[in-house]
Amino acid sequence: MKSLLKIIRRYSLTVGAIIFVILLCNAVVFLGIGYMTVRDMDESVYGRDSMERIGAELSEEEGEIVISPEGEDILKDTSFVWAMALDGAGRAVWEWRLPGEIKRSYTLCEVSSFSRWYLEDYPVRTWKSGDLLLVFGCDKERLARYDMLISVEMFTFIPIYMKAAVIANLVIILLFILCFGFRFYQSMRPVAEGVERLSLGEAADIPESGAMEELAGKINRVSGKLKEQQEMLARRDEARTEWIAGVSHDIRTPLSLIVGYADKLSQDMSLDEENRRTAEKMKRQSLIIRQLIADLNLTSKLLYQAQPLKLKDCSAAAVLRECAADFYNGETELSSGGGGAADFAIEIIVGKEAESVRITADEGLLKRALRNLIGNSIRHNEEGCQVTVSMRVDQSEVSWLIEDTGRGIPETVVRNMDRTESTVHIMGLRLAAQIAKAHGGKLSFIRRSGGNYDAELSVSAGK
């Protein structure tokens, strides 16, 4: 739900930002155009400056008003299309490009009218120069004239009106944003809740109505498909686990016969020494198969979570000691492919703090993981070795580091740990890793200076 609120907040902020940016752009463009227009009018069209200069260039010569050549140049540079000068009686005493339809004499009324309005459709500008009234005609195709009166009161209130208008606009925009945001939130909420349920592995079950009808329908269909797939996967996992359990069950009876007869042959004094040894090897290999079957069965159950953990409160140090004692007491099978069990010694290092630690764990499984790791060290060093297991505890986990004076775990084994297609020889290690994982921990490998690795098993201190 937090994420939905975040989306709504973002949406509102974005809408606000868009409106602000558009208004800002408009203001900039409006001001720019206004400024340019005013500048153009001032300089080339209205040209107060030009009109004043033109007035100065008019002079009386032999009773006639004439313009100097400089004055005429200025006139040509402006955008005025014609010009004339009226004297106090309203007669045109000077003219420049004056069209024929324009009268040469005006009454006071006419002057007053055209100075505020049009003269024969020409917008005009007037300028008082000495006793003369200069009249300039503008291009009627290009310019229009607009005269305006504003009340002083209105003029005073313009800034206030503008502020009020801006504020009112902002409030309306804000209300719209909130209103649409809330509606958006309302329509999105069931969808968001459905997706959240989906992420928790439940069915989405979104009501298919309103604006989000189509989206809800699609999510519901995806949810249905997911459920179907989950069920299929679960069925497949179950079938696989059952299949492995079935095979391992069926293999046990024939294996009993092999073990039994091999054992009989190995003790049959009528056979020669070599044949008895061969029978002994058969027996030992069959026992390895027995261990592999048990490991395979357990590994498949752990992998597909078919084996519930039998959790109980236990002392982590006691588990380790019992495991080591089992090796000494000969209760752990140590038969390897080659000769008999090697000469070994197991040293246990448990600090004061580690001694006090209790964990909630499946004791049997934990012992099995440690047994696999210690057993590996002993089995793979036929010439004998010393195994040291040091137990360490911190706030979150309990770990056992298994080191030996032998050759250590080869790099190829460590690299193949996560590869499913590799050989079964590392099943014991994998099983240890799975057991660690089931207890919220992991199996890690620590590189020795020599190149090979030592194993460290850790489990969560809470579980």
Added chain:
Amino acid sequence: MENYRYEILVVDDNKELLSLIAAILKEDGYRKVLTAQSVKEGMEMFHTSRPDMAILDIMLPDGDGFALFRQMREESEIPILFLSAKDEDEDRLFGLGLGADDYITKPFLPKELLLRVRAVLKRTYHMKEEKAEPVICLGERKVLPERAVVTFCGEETPLTAKELALLMKLNQNRGRIVTFDSLCNAVWGDFYYGYENTLMVHIRHLREKLEDDPSHPEWILTARGLGYRLAKVQP
């Protein structure tokens, strides 16, 4: 051996395994071994021969071993051992929960089968004899648990209750290492943590009473970092 006179009935659907088990038992000395391949045949055999012990497979062609077990138990209290290819903990616990005397998982070593059969027979038919001789021999010294004393050269030294409990636990597992944890659990019913020194003190007292030279013990041996072991024979 007394055990060999007992009759054993083995029920398993696999004919070859049946003959192997029969051969293993007979070679060890058991004089009469009966075999059956189904629940029906097993029950008939049980009625006609009245065996002293039965070894039952769980998966049988006309029913399961658990049902056969119940039928037999209704009529007799003979020791019964399950022999199964199922190694699921639930099956094992179910079998033992029904009151079976032991549960062996296939594949098994012939020696394992023989040891378990012997142990079950001994437990069922020789209880009294075992109780009659509860003396722990440690060379010249003898411990009499019933009276909690050690006898040596005509003198008697008493043992405290805790010392005796420790010694009994070690004796139950004689020759094998018993961890500190098992000892503490047996004697104080608690975890080892907090009892480190107490346990050491009790072992020292035991050694003073049982050893010629307590600082170089010959009977109660230390397995460094793990626990103690009661030696089987004097080194």
